[in-house]
Amino acid sequence: MPQPPKQLTPSNGALDLFGSEVRRYRERASLSIAALAELIPYSPSFVGAVERADSGCERGFAEAVDGVLDTHDALVHLHDGLFGKKSGAFPTWFEKWPRVEEKAGKLVVYQPLVIYGLLQTPEYANVVLGGDVTGVESRMKRQAVLTRDDPPPPRLVYVLPEHVLWLEKGGPDVMRAQLDRLVAAVASRASVQVIPAGVSHPGNDGAFVIATAPDGSETAYVETAARGIMLDATDDVSRLKDVFTDICTQALPVSMSIDLIERTNEERWKI
Known part of the structure; x- marks a missing residue:
């Protein structure tokens, strides 16, 4: 039986916010994680990790998802705002x-x-x-x-x-x-x-x-x-x-x- 999606709290930080938006746009397009992964050069496991806020991603991921979900560059804009100038202690x-x-x-x-x-x-x-x-x-x-x-x-x-x-x-x-x-x-x-x-x-x-x-x-x-x-x-x-x-x-x-x-x-x- 599939596990329910991990609940995210966008106010917890940048990874939660970005992951929640990727999930929102994907679900709005009525695509499963596997279906989205078939349209972009990223694996289902990586897409899932981003959506669960278990992994960050490079700007190219946001560009790829924007391109297939017709988000009008919303994810790229969000990625730039959250991570573009980030210089933290950890990746x-x-x-x-x-x-x-x-x-x-x-x-x-x-x-x-x-x-x-x-x-x-x-x-x-x-x-x-x-x-x-x-x-x-x-x-x-x-x-x-x-x-x-x-x-x-x-x-x-x-x-x-x-x-x-x-x-x-x-x-x-x-x-x-x-x-x-x-x-x-x-x-x-x-x-x-x-x-x-x-x-x-x-x-x-x-x-x-x-x-x-x-x-x-x-x-x-x-x-x-x-x-x-x-x-x-x-x-x-x-x-x-x-x-x-x-x-x-x-x-x-x-x-x-x-x-x-x-x-x-x-x-x-x-x-």
């Missing part, structure tokens, strides 16, 4: 995720290319973010969710492939401090597990995080080559949970992972 498609992190009771994370953002040092983050000072500051502020007292921080389960420990970001000094940070992060409510190099696993399709709220509701954040997308459909989250379970079966236990991280730091990054 528009990421703006809602920090709020999900703050409410989470548990975060499970798989990141195959770089160290997970909430565990990055400022120096490592600076390299990953290309020197974006505002971005680095915002990322460091987000990390407070892991050290807060009230409410307790979310339970963090983080898995990464061994090769991430080898990928140089900023030189030996930066890498040495970053790997030390990973080891120090392991605590009663945080675990780090490494998949040894050469071990086959199903985590090659990209990074994702699954956040579980205290009420049991789950939201996922999935990275793509173009942007990140938030998902809350039960089937989508369930598939990601299955993938994460399969990935974890190939990861070393926490104690062995710490030994591997420390050994890598000593052999590869110590001068």
